[in-house]
Amino acid sequence: MFRHCVDYPCQNGGVCEPDEHSSHRYHCLCAYGYTGDKCETNIDDCTSDPCLNGGTCVDGEASYRCQCPEEFMGRTCELRYEPCLDHPCQNGGLCEPDEHSPHRYHCLCAYGYTGDKCETNVDDCTSDPCFNGGTCVDGEASYTCQCPDLYEGPSCETVVTPQPYSLSFPNGYVSDYARINIDRNLRALTLSFFMKTSQQDKRGTAVSYAFRHPGLNAVLDNAFALTDPNRMLLYFYQNSTDTGIAANDDLWHHCALTWSSENGVWMFYWDGELKATDTSVTSKGSYMFRGELVIGQDQDSVGGGFSGLESFAGEIAELNVWDYSMSKDDIQKLGSSCGLIGNVVAWYKLRNNTDGNVEISEVTPDFCPGYNCSSSSCHCSTHPAAERIMCDKAVDVCSSNPCKNGQICAELSDDKGICMCDGYEGRRCEFDIDECVTEEHQCSHICINTLGSYECSCPQGMALNFDNKTCVDASFCIQGDSAYMDGDAWSQDCQQCTCAKGFITCSSTPCADVTCPQGQMIVHNPGDCCPSCAAEPLKCSLYSNGTLVTFDQMTVPLLGHKVYTLFQDCVNGDFTGNIDAGSSQKSIRFYIHCLSVTLYDNRTVVVNTNVVTLPYEETGIVKIIEIQDQSVQVQTHHGVVLQLRPDRSFLVSAPQKLFMHMCGLCGNMNGITSDDLQTRHHIPAKTVDEYVNSWKEYKVYKGGIPESCVRVPRRQKDRADKICKILQGRIFDVCYKQVKRPYDFVTSCMDAMCTCNANQLCFCDAFLGFRLACDKNNVTVDYLPERLQKLLLLCESRCPAGMIFMTCGPLHRRQDRHCPRTDIPVYGILRTTRCLPGCFCPEGKVFRRGRCVGLSLCDKRA
Structure with a gap:
């Protein structure tokens, strides 16, 4: 067996392969x-500097990310930000980039629209374009006027003078009729x-009305109709009544319902006399819904279904409909x-509605x-519109309590009043509006009508x-x-929530009282529901006179007016703060x-490219608030707080958990002033x-010469x-x-050498970074010229006694109970994922109390 590969020596997902020439080796x-x-x-x-157009590279594990300047975007900042790319302007608006800001644009709106994105339709009725009491209805870049009776035209500007006429149906054909739509629900009516x-x-039908009943979803074809001149049949709510009137005497007669x-x-009137009346059980409390009024035909469907046997032959004149029952x-x-002019159907309009x-x-x-109106009739076309309208609504004097259902009466004159209806309708507010039937409710399922209103179930x-x-x-x-x-309980956004019968109820998560020991303080970190105790954070202060006090209390004056890296997470690269x-x-x-959050010393706060008002929060990332002493705080979920x-x-505070993670002008936050x-x-x-200049954000001039080399002495630049x-x-x-x-890498080396003035070791980072880039691309540099070897040896000479210079510092540090921060470099940043040069304690020793000591001394000095 190959013993070495059994122990999985290769780290970070590496694959172990035995050496085919030796059983004790592997690669x-x-x-x-x-x-x-x-x-x-x-x-x-980041050694290959992958970020373009001035982007800042932040290294990760086998990856990197670029922090782009505001005018660029993309993984490597390769794309110039185009604010009009997503076509933000609506309704045909034209997008134009802002010449002063790469992230902004403005929209040139099409006629009739306004708003930042042309999202708002301009109300074309604001200029009150309708005359003579017309009602303006706004449209898209247009308007229409709903004109009162006896006015017409786009703006109701034309006065209509009714002329006498009659409609003659000479043949009694099914194709001959006049019709008009009634777009109101009626609770009462007068037909004349x-x-x-x-x-x-034939059983000719003089007039008929039909509608679709919304509650029944069925057509009521004989809502009312007058048919058969031989005996004049009246249909009302589909029930017929024989009036016994022979109307076919070829004489003019007045008919009213x-x-x-x-x-x-x-009630049915013939020549002013009541001829028939009844109480229709089906029509009590009901409506004549919106429908079609047809003259000359009987309807079997709304506005259609005519039959030649029921087509009317004869003449009709002066047909009007009102929305109340006359005496x-x-x-x-x-x-x-x-x-006369009806307030539902006016005769003069029918002459244009024939077929x-x-x-x-x-x-x-x-x-x-x-052709004169009766002097006592207030419905006469020669009377002003306002007078006709009030005539339709007028009731008896208010002292007689004419208004029903508890509604209010307003005086019009000594002998007339008008009822102000709320939830009711009719001249005397006698009709409860059934919102359920008229579909004027907002119930999703079941509507229950109540007096003056409705309820949902x-x-x-x-x-x-x-x-x-x-x-x-x-x-x-x-x-x-x-x-x-149902019955579930859960926590979300610092709320305790329960589901009960389809409803979610939430209450704030209860928090216990917190008392912190000495050296700790109460903190309420973004994302935490309750306050907790944490070690008092270390602070870096930048005063208005340009004096900087680091985390470890070293005082540094800022030089000139430049942009510097003030603080940075040098372990994970999660955040960066630049001072301008x-x-x-x-x-x-x-x-x-x-x-990107920019905090100006005049209290202006910009998030990305937008000025924000306080308080402001990006959930789980940052929260920006004003505190009692009028300071502005930028709180982050990492615990870093920026305060103006x-x-x-400015004040930058960082929690103890970021100990040795920081770098920048604010220092490394390790509690030691001497190595800042x-x-x-x-x-x-x-x-x-030299220290301050090294954290300056520099520009590269034409020809690859960094800004730092432009104003240094010629001798230093040549060196x-x-x-x-x-x-x-x-x-x-x-x-x-x-x-x-x-x-x-050459440019980086030049900037380092020009920034460091007399310090000849500033080239080390660029040289070794280039070697790492070569290694990354599987190119090994086996031989270094003698001069380069001598230069690299100089890097080691700067290390304190007892420490060694390493081109790639240790990544995995042993943890000891009494020496938890082992192998920490004195002149280097604590790194756990990057390989960087610096001065480190030799293998087997740890840095403790200012020098490298053996691990055995940790227990003795604990």
């Missing part, structure tokens, strides 16, 4: 992203018209007047000499929802994408989980200037150029064919 085939004899090293995927016929051979659903009574005196006045061979006679009928197995309108299945509850059975001191208005931009204080200074001067290149700086161009030597030619953007 590891490493998974992508790892290298080393045992695949113990995570290759720094004049007719003349000599028809004897009244009905009220209050008591179900209908006998009123009917007699109608019989002596012409030119077939229907003749329109413009001659004034015999019964209308002079549910079938068995269902329960009424909180809105008292919709029914839900009582056996389970739905919340978001989750389903819960490049203008009079300082700001810190916080990158966390693909979210009233004196325009650690450059971006993981080596100690000789001066504060940097001489050393860094070793990377372009022939020894590395084989790498140049494999490594992506290899010249970026």
Whole structure:
């Protein structure tokens, strides 16, 4: 057996293969992203600088991610952000990018629309375009006017002057008729018209009304009808009554029908005299629903189903319909007047609604000499519209309590009033509106009418929802994408929820009182339901005068007006904070989980590209609030808190769990002040200037020259150029064919050398990073020239006594009960996933109390 492979020596998913020449040897085939004899090293995927267009690379395990500038997007920031790409403008609006901001756009809206995305239809009725009391109905980039009687035109601007006429049906054919739609539900009516016929051979129908009953979902074809001039049959709610009137004497007669659903009574008048009346049980409390009124035919379906045996031959004139039941005196006045206007059907409108061979006679009928209204009739077309409307609604003086069902009466004059109905209708509010029948309710299942209103109910197995309108299945509850059975209980978003009979009820999770021991404080981290105790966080302060105090209490002055890396998670790469001191208005931009939060010293907060109002929260990631002392806090789920204080200074606090995870100008947060001067290149700086400059975010000028090399002395620039161009030597030619953007390593080396001033060791990071990039691409550099070997030996000379320089520091550190932080570099960042150069304790020793000690001393000094 091959003993070595039995112990699975290859780490991170590597595959162990025995050496075919020796039973005691093996080699590891490493998974992508790892290298080393045992695949113990995570290759720094950022060494090839994969992020384009100024993006910042954050290394991961066998992966990386790019933090892109605001004008770019994509995995490697390769795509320029195009705000119009998703066509955000609606309703035909044209999207135009904002020339001042790459993330913004504005929409040029089509006519009739407005809003940031042209999502709002402009109300074309705001200008009140309808005249003479017309009602405006808004449309899409248009409007229509519903005109009152005797007005017409697009804006009801044209006055209609009714002229006398009659409709003649000479042949009695099934194709000859006039029709008009009644678009209202009626609780009462008055039908009035004049007719003349000599028809004897057919049961001609002068007028009929049919509708579809919404409750029965059936056609009521004989809602009312007057048929057969030989004996004048009246149909009402499909029940027939023989009036005994012979109407075929070829003379003009006035015919009227009244009905009220209050008591179900209908009355039939012939020439002003009551000829028939009855109480229709089926019509009491019911409606004449929206339907079709047809003159000259009997309907077997709504607006159709005509029969030639029932086609009318004769003349019809002055047909009007009102929405209330008139008295006998009123009917007699109608019989002596012409030119009246019904408030449901007006005669003058029917002349344009004929079909077939229907003749329109413009001659004034015999019964209308002079075509004048009765002076006492308020329905006359010559009266103002407002007067006619009030005439239809007027009741007796209010002192007589004319309004029913407890409704209010308003005085119109000394002898007239008007009833103000709420939940009722009719001149005297005598009709309860049955919202269930008229389908004006909002119940999802069962509607129950009540006086003045309605209630909703549910079938068995269902329960009424909180809105008292919709029914839900009582056996389970739905919340978001989750389903819960009746009786289930669960916790969500710091709420204790239960499902009971289809309803979810939630209450806040109860929290116990928290008292923290000395050295700890109460914290309420984003995502936690209750407060808890945690060690007081370490703090890094940046004062308004440019003075920086690190986590480990070292004071550093910031140089000039530049952008620096203030703090960073150097273990997992989860967050980065950059300070922009490049203008009079300082700001810190916080990158966390693909979210960008910028806090300006004037209290403005920008999330990604949008200015936000406080409080603001991205659930589970960040919460931004104002606290009592007028400070602004950016709280993260990692426990890192960024705070802008009233004196325009910034405070960064981090929890103890991030001990030794931090890097940047705020330091490594290890409790030791002496090692805070650690450059971006993981080596100690000789001066504060060198330390600060190393964390500056630099630009690369044309020709590959970094900004840091533009203003340094010529001698220093030449020295940097001489050393860094070793990377372009022939020894590395084989790498140049494999490594992506290899010249970026030369540029990185140049920037490091120019930033570090007199410190000649700043090239180490770039050199070793290039070697790691070569290893990643399976290119091994076996031979190094003597000069390069001497340069690399200089890196080791900077390590404190007892420590050694390692081109790839240890990744897996032993944990000891009394020395929990083992093998921590003094001049390096604690790394658990990256292979980086630095000064480390030798194998078998740990860093404790400022020096490397043997593991055996840990127990003795605990």
